[in-house]
């Protein structure tokens with residue numbers, strides 16, 4: 001397995017292995033844990049998706065065990081302060097006003113609340129993921145804990161989370177496409193096509209979706225092989241494409257748009273220039 005440093009260096013000098021054939025796609029379903037029924041329906045989708053559990057939500061533990069028993073990856077969906085709609089954060093949120101000790105303590109409690117977790121991604125977080133100091137504290141805590149990777153949900157184009165994950169030498173990657181910010185079949189299918197196109201372009205792509213009934217219905221009927229891609233477990237994806245993921249790295253400081261928080265929370269302005277989200 002490449003080290004993070006090796007991947008970053010390889011990226012810098014333009015070296016890469018031959019792209020996988022077929023291209024590889026990983027997909028996270030966020031916001032799991034408040035509803036047993038929708039969580040179970042998501043976990044039972046017959047694809048190797050990963051499931052991001054809201055810590056302290058009533059069904060996080062049970063659904064995490066269920067996902068693990070089906071050989072699916074479990075993440076802690078760590079709530080982080082946003083620019084808007086912070087009433088949707090839920091318990092365990094990391095906030096700009098917290099000290100390093102408070103960030104570390106809250107992180108440890110959230111990890112302990114989700115059994116079988118192999119990674120962390122951010123729930124909301126457009127405010128906190130722009131803070132270098134807080135991201136350094138968090139990534140340091142993740143490194144200290146050991147055995148966890150990090151996925152930047154990229155709810156803002158100005159996130160420095162991935163940069164600090166790499167600096168702390170944590171296996172990490174980033175979200176390429178939000179699949180279901182708009183709850184219409186047409187939009188979700190279009191975003192799946194965008195995810196596939198990105199995977200064919202870069203050799204790999206990572207999507208994030210939510211346990212909405214319509215999203216789950218689309219995924220249930222989706223045939224990745226017919227689309228020309230292969231779904232891989234997120235843990236496998238991270239091992240291969242950690243760090244900046246080769247030549248597909250996004251700018252860490254981009255146009256400064258405010259993307260929707262974790263998909264569909266509120267009426268955030270849509271990005272206008274970010275080349276990595278097609279919505």
Ligand SMILES: [Zn+2]
Nearest residue numbers: 030123124262
């Ligand atoms: Zn979320």
